Amino acid sequence: MPPAASDAAFAVAFTHRLRFTRDVLDPANPVLSEVLAPAEGSPGKLLVFADEAVLQNWPTIAPRLEKHLAANLPWMTLAGEVTSVPGGEQAKNDWSVFEQVARMICESSICRHSFVMAIGGGAVLDAVGFAAATAHRGVRTLRLPTTTLAQGDGGIGVKNAINAFGHKNFFGTFAVPWAVINDEQFLSTLSDRDWRSGISEAVKVALLKDSAFFDYIEQIAGQLARRDETALRPIVRRSAELHFQHIANGGDPFELGSHRPLDFGHWSAHKLEALTSNRVRHGEAVAIGIALDSLYAARIGLLPEQDAIRAVNTLRIIGFDLYDDALTDTSLFEGLEEFREHLGGRLTITLPDGIGRQVDVHEVERDEMLAAIDWLKSLVESRRSRTA
Amino acid sequence: MPPAASDAAFAVAFTHRLRFTRDVLDPANPVLSEVLAPAEGSPGKLLVFADEAVLQNWPTIAPRLEKHLAANLPWMTLAGEVTSVPGGEQAKNDWSVFEQVARMICESSICRHSFVMAIGGGAVLDAVGFAAATAHRGVRTLRLPTTTLAQGDGGIGVKNAINAFGHKNFFGTFAVPWAVINDEQFLSTLSDRDWRSGISEAVKVALLKDSAFFDYIEQIAGQLARRDETALRPIVRRSAELHFQHIANGGDPFELGSHRPLDFGHWSAHKLEALTSNRVRHGEAVAIGIALDSLYAARIGLLPEQDAIRAVNTLRIIGFDLYDDALTDTSLFEGLEEFREHLGGRLTITLPDGIGRQVDVHEVERDEMLAAIDWLKSLVESRRSRTA
Numbered sequence: 098m099p100p101a102a103s104d105a106a107f108a109v110a111f112t113h114r115l116r117f118t119r120d121v122l123d124p125a126n127p128v129l130s131e132v133l134a135p136a137e138g139s140p141g142k143l144l145v146f147a148d149e150a151v152l153q154n155w156p157t158i159a160p161r162l163e164k165h166l167a168a169n170l171p172w173m174t175l176a177g178e179v180t181s182v183p184g185g186e187q188a189k190n191d192w193s194v195f196e197q198v199a200r201m202i203c204e205s206s207i208c209r210h211s212f213v214m215a216i217g218g219g220a221v222l223d224a225v226g227f228a229a230a231t232a233h234r235g236v237r238t239l240r241l242p243t244t245t246l247a248q249g250d251g252g253i254g255v256k257n258a259i260n261a262f263g264h265k266n267f268f269g270t271f272a273v274p275w276a277v278i279n280d281e282q283f284l285s286t287l288s289d290r291d292w293r294s295g296i297s298e299a300v301k302v303a304l305l306k307d308s309a310f311f312d313y314i315e316q317i318a319g320q321l322a323r324r325d326e327t328a329l330r331p332i333v334r335r336s337a338e339l340h341f342q343h344i345a346n347g348g349d350p351f352e353l354g355s356h357r358p359l360d361f362g363h364w365s366a367h368k369l370e371a372l373t374s375n376r377v378r379h380g381e382a383v384a385i386g387i388a389l390d391s392l393y394a395a396r397i398g399l400l401p402e403q404d405a406i407r408a409v410n411t412l413r414i415i416g417f418d419l420y421d422d423a424l425t426d427t428s429l430f431e432g433l434e435e436f437r438e439h440l441g442g443r444l445t446i447t448l449p450d451g452i453g454r455q456v457d458v459h460e461v462e463r464d465e466m467l468a469a470i471d472w473l474k475s476l477v478e479s480r481r482s483r484t485a
Numbered sequence: 486m487p488p489a490a491s492d493a494a495f496a497v498a499f500t501h502r503l504r505f506t507r508d509v510l511d512p513a514n515p516v517l518s519e520v521l522a523p524a525e526g527s528p529g530k531l532l533v534f535a536d537e538a539v540l541q542n543w544p545t546i547a548p549r550l551e552k553h554l555a556a557n558l559p560w561m562t563l564a565g566e567v568t569s570v571p572g573g574e575q576a577k578n579d580w581s582v583f584e585q586v587a588r589m590i591c592e593s594s595i596c597r598h599s600f601v602m603a604i605g606g607g608a609v610l611d612a613v614g615f616a617a618a619t620a621h622r623g624v625r626t627l628r629l630p631t632t633t634l635a636q637g638d639g640g641i642g643v644k645n646a647i648n649a650f651g652h653k654n655f656f657g658t659f660a661v662p663w664a665v666i667n668d669e670q671f672l673s674t675l676s677d678r679d680w681r682s683g684i685s686e687a688v689k690v691a692l693l694k695d696s697a698f699f700d701y702i703e704q705i706a707g708q709l710a711r712r713d714e715t716a717l718r719p720i721v722r723r724s725a726e727l728h729f730q731h732i733a734n735g736g737d738p739f740e741l742g743s744h745r746p747l748d749f750g751h752w753s754a755h756k757l758e759a760l761t762s763n764r765v766r767h768g769e770a771v772a773i774g775i776a777l778d779s780l781y782a783a784r785i786g787l788l789p790e791q792d793a794i795r796a797v798n799t800l801r802i803i804g805f806d807l808y809d810d811a812l813t814d815t816s817l818f819e820g821l822e823e824f825r826e827h828l829g830g831r832l833t834i835t836l837p838d839g840i841g842r843q844v845d846v847h848e849v850e851r852d853e854m855l856a857a858i859d860w861l862k863s864l865v866e867s868r869r870s871r872t873a
Binding site: 102103104109113117118138140199203209230232233236256261264267269270342345439440442443 | 505
């Protein structure tokens with residue numbers, strides 16, 4: 098009789114592709130053809146969903162995509178129209194976008210080797226991506242992130258999600274997209290808030306992993322505050338690259354362990370978003386979360402005080418409002434347990450112990466965190482009064 | 486500026502555990518402690534869902550599990566009661582079981598490192614597994630399959646699913662369970678149909694991969710027909726082992742390619758289940774599908790005729806009814822396209838070209854398949870008239 102116990106260790110191989118370009122739909126732009134080339138011989142269907150705000154700003158996406166395919170990818174056919182989906186957090190606050198995408202995958206006979214393309218901010222990529230990742234147990238996905246946040250962080254990752262039961266990202270999967278294409282042209286039509294808000298994730302990854310990158314952001318913070326597009330582009334690109342490298346080389350792309358450095362500052366950020374019903378947007382909340390945890394790291398003697406102040410000042414100069422009254426909500430600290438529960442295992446918070454360096458801690462001293470909140474408030478208020 | 490294009494190849498490592506035992510809840514049975522040992526130090530919560538039919542036959546599961554944990558796994562706590570869920574295909578025909586499981590994961594504060602245990606047939610494992618695989622992007626799962634089919638095939642795999650839009654398994658993910666524990670005791674209370682139906686998957690994998698195993702099944706087919714439990718056990722175990730090895734060593738556990746040998750006979754089986762509104766159960770439909778595709782393989786000169794007849798006779802002697810009028814439904818052949826669409830890419834059907842050997846074909850000759858259906862009908866009818 099065969100053995101009573103079998104353990105098998107096996108690995109699943111993935112390829113993750115990241116591209117930076119301008120005007121991907123230009124008939125002369127080779128990026129789309131190049132990333133799709135390995136799939137030639139596949140059924141060659143492409144089903145496209147786009148953020149309604151993006152379609153308003155870029156109304157020629159559908160005809161240009163059709164022309165681009167005809168000129169460059171004759172083996173690929175568009176399945177139906179480009180479908181508009183609501184953008185922002187509402188895209189993932191219920192099952193409606195998920196349901197719409199899944200139904201169209203079914204009705205358009207999209208198979209596992211066909212493609213779903215999602216064009217939009219992080220929430221649209223999340224909701225469309227979750228449907229594409231679970232229909233037929235996973236259809237190939239092309240992501241075209243359109244916001245600073247999605248191009249520099251969320252769109253690069255291998256996660257998708259919708260919110261449920263009052264919990265952000267309660268449902269989702271880890272799924273490696275076929276390719277992520279960052280088209281810098283989309284950044285030009287963002288609102289000032291959306292243009293700015295993703296820069297916090299660049300500051301985050303710089304603080305943890307790359308001191309030279311932090312120095313650079315600090316140096317050009319004023320240009321970013323003035324919405325200088327040429328200043329933004331290398332920031333987004335380096336941020337995306339660092340997030341991409343973390344997934345490819347960090348050793349735990351599907352987060353089976355508890356070490357989660359890229360969630361620095363996120364325990365309070367997620368809670369702030371919920372406490373303010375998304376009045377504070379993700380990138381803005383992350384700016385606050387980074388500032389707070391940097392000051393906390395200084396208070397517990399982990400990070401030199403001047404480094405914490407540099408982090409706070411850089412974010413402030415870029416234009417982030419780093420204090421919100423929701424920080425004093427007594428339920429803020431529930432965010433720690435929600436963070437632990439969502440990620441699993443032991444509470445693990447990553448903090449910088451120098452600029453460009455990081456360490457994991459497994460508990461948070463509540464009094465010191467409360468003191469860090471007060472400190473953050475006083476830093477913001479003294480600046481406000483000086484400006485006034 | 487960082488490069489404009491980055492490709493990263495990376496691998497995600499998984500461990501798959503398979504155990505065979507009898508009475509896993511016996512306080513002296515070490516299997517559960519042993520498979521959970523690597524997780525000690527985790528939050529140690531266990532949330533349990535069981536097939537209502539299984540709970541009726543084994544009403545002491547909940548108190549015995551509690552005692553087992555107290556005696557053997559003091560670091561593990563049961564989250565609430567053992568929850569009963571409907572069994573059979575209805576468990577996965579809508580979102581209700583999924584929703585119930587997900588809500589309880591949320592309310593019981595089950596994190597990614599906690600455990601969901603699913604006890605039941607394949608449909609229960611599928612629906613509970615899909616919820617557990619998407620809540621928090623994947624909670625650890627223990628599978629205790631209770632049917633011949635689930636112990637020998639479905640429960641061993643790394644797939645989960647629910648049905649939607651009239652398509653079997655439309656939604657699902659690939660997710661490696663923490664462990665699969667086959668407790669042979671559960672087989673004793675199965676109905677004769679459920680006891681028998683999973684044997685078809687053993688015949689399937691034997692025909693494709695292991696001629697000695699096929700010879701053995703052929704030899705003891707009469708004992709299986711008489712519901713001889715000692716004859717069944719090694720069959721289930723070898724079938725499970727071959728399916729397990731295919732996942733671990735087959736090179737494509739998440740089915741990113743198109744080669745899908747373990748779906749031999751399944752294109753018509755899935756369609757028969759749908760056409761008969763599940764009157765023909767999965768294992769029974771697979772028996773018909775294997776018989777049909779074996780005769781087809783003989784007709785196109787791939788498989789020696791006497792080998793096809795051996796396959797048909799072995800299934801018949803075990804007790805399978807190998808012909809159903811739904812085979813003449815004109816929509817049967819839509820099953821081929823649905824099969825292709827679900828799996829993705831080019832149509833790829835695996836057929837035996839000898840007992841214990843296999844080859845992929847990429848088209849099906851409709852006339853020959855129709856002739857194979859007639860042939861199967863005549864074989865079954867001649868036997869019926871002889872028996873009458």
